[in-house]
Amino acid sequence: MQLKIIKTDGSDSGKKATLSDDIFKVEPNEVLVYEDIRSYLSNQRQGTAKTKERAEVRGGGSKAYRQKGTGNARRGTMRSPLLKGGGTVFGPRPRTYTVKLNKKMHQLARKSALSYKASDKTILIIEDFSFDEPKTKKMIEIINALKLDNKKVLLLTPDNNQILYKSAGNLKKVRVLEAGKPSTYEIMNADYLVLQKSAIKVLENNLKPKVEKAEA
Numbered sequence: 297m298q299l300k301i302i303k304t305d306g307s308d309s310g311k312k313a314t315l316s317d318d319i320f321k322v323e324p325n326e327v328l329v330y331e332d333i334r335s336y337l338s339n340q341r342q343g344t345a346k347t348k349e350r351a352e353v354r355g356g357g358s359k360a361y362r363q364k365g366t367g368n369a370r371r372g373t374m375r376s377p378l379l380k381g382g383g384t385v386f387g388p389r390p391r392t393y394t395v396k397l398n399k400k401m402h403q404l405a406r407k408s409a410l411s412y413k414a415s416d417k418t419i420l421i422i423e424d425f426s427f428d429e430p431k432t433k434k435m436i437e438i439i440n441a442l443k444l445d446n447k448k449v450l451l452l453t454p455d456n457n458q459i460l461y462k463s464a465g466n467l468k469k470v471r472v473l474e475a476g477k478p479s480t481y482e483i484m485n486a487d488y489l490v491l492q493k494s495a496i497k498v499l500e501n502n503l504k505p506k507v508e509k510a511e512a
Contacts, residue, residue, distance in 0.1 A: 297321055297414065301421045301493055306441035313421045313493055315414070316500050324408035328397075332405035332480040335395040347387030350375050402480075403503055409483040420444075420490045424454070430462035439470060442490070450478060450486035454494035476502035 297320060301311045315321075356373030363370055377385040397405070413419050420442060427434055439445055452475040453460055464470040471482065475495035483489060491499065 320414040328405040336481040338393045338395040341393040345388040347384040350383030353383045405480045409480045435463040447487040451490045452495045475499040
């Protein structure tokens, strides 16, 4: 498939970029997209939540009061979960929330996400650009020229461009990433996917299956 290349001022450059059908026009696998997003979000969790259980709280070394005659329940310890200051019942314990997917499943999920964006016509190709120094104002001007203000934008660059990354650092709805690094979640979470022209090749090379060389 082909998409026109847009200039930073929002005008048409008169050129077109070719996107691989093997990546941007596959049959989307909804299940893998869901599983990959679930894996991404689960892996962000630290799993460090912890509450003290009955055996870990202080107190309760001796019987609180006599067995009969008080009109209260027969407490054997003040560490009971039913009492203030007692232990927690079935509270959270440190654990891992990691969900793993193999590489082929992960790649197909990303291709499916890109194909969704292509079919929804929410992919824009922009000519390569950079700044001499981080400038949030210039980044806003480009976003406004593309008519993407108030939209969640994921801008993909061919390399680790720290100047563009810092220029978008104060913009809540603009994210800048190297073309080979966006996850399925980040692609699907964006309203529009903006690719610099040189980033297309980087993205496609990252998603192509690796061909192993035959041994001599």
